[in-house]
Every structure is written in C-alpha cells, then in structure tokens.
Amino acid sequence: ADNVEDRALSVLIVQARGLCSERQRVAIADxxxxxxxxxxEKEFKTEVIRGIDxxxxxxxxxxxxxxxRIVDGMLLHVSVWTDSRSGPLCLGRVDLELSDLPLD
Numbered sequence: 138a139d140n141v142e143d144r145a146l147s148v149l150i151v152q153a154r155g156l157c158s159e160r161q162r163v164a165i166a167d168x169x170x171x172x173x174x175x176x177x178e179k180e181f182k183t184e185v186i187r188g189i190d191x192x193x194x195x196x197x198x199x200x201x202x203x204x205x206r207i208v209d210g211m212l213l214h215v216s217v218w219t220d221s222r223s224g225p226l227c228l229g230r231v232d233l234e235l236s237d238l239p240l241d
Contacts, residue, residue, distance in 0.1 A: 170228055175214040
C-alpha cells in the first residue's frame with residue numbers, strides 16, 4: 138500500500154555556479170544571492186549565501202518538515218534571486234522531478 142503520510146525533505150544547494158553574467162555583475166554592484174525552493178504550495182527562502190564575487194556557493198540545509206505525498210511528475214522548483222534597485226532579480230532556476238531524487 139502507498140504511504141500516504143506527509144514526509145520530510147531536506148534540501149541543500151551545493152556549489153551553484155554561473156549565477157551572474159559579467160553584465161549583470163556590473164549592473165548589480167552589491168549582489169547577495171538567496172534561493173527559494175518550492176514544492177506544491179510549500180515554499181522556503183534561504184538566508185543570503187555569500188557575495189556574488191565568489192562564483193561557487195553552497196546553501197545552508199533547509200528542511201521541508203512536511204510535504205505532500207509524492208506523486209508522479211511533482212516538481213521541486215529551485216530559483217536563485219538577488220535584490221536589486223528595481224526589485225528581486227532572478228539569477229537562475231531549475232526544476233527537478235521528485236521521482237528522480239533519492240527519497241528514503
């Protein structure tokens with residue numbers, strides 16, 4: 138039988154690269170990236186990671202304490218943002234199918 142209980146999922150972004158082009162880097166003198174991760178209706182925003190001068194960064198681990206039952210095609214949306222004078226600016230995004238992730 139399917140396990141219909143909610144599950145916990147810990148997400149860690151490791152060595153994100155290429156977040157800003159040189160053009161963006163010039164336009165955003167003070168760039169401090171953070172990530173937003175969303176599953177279904179649940180969303181989590183990380184703390185600011187590190188200055189964009191370092192092209193590789195790793196997020197702190199963050200935990201979805203309760204997520205909906207995993208169904209086929211369910212996506213984990215990860216986007217990385219920085220705040221600019223004109224508002225939040227998306228530096229990159231990726232969608233991962235949860236069925237592709239090793240969930241214990």
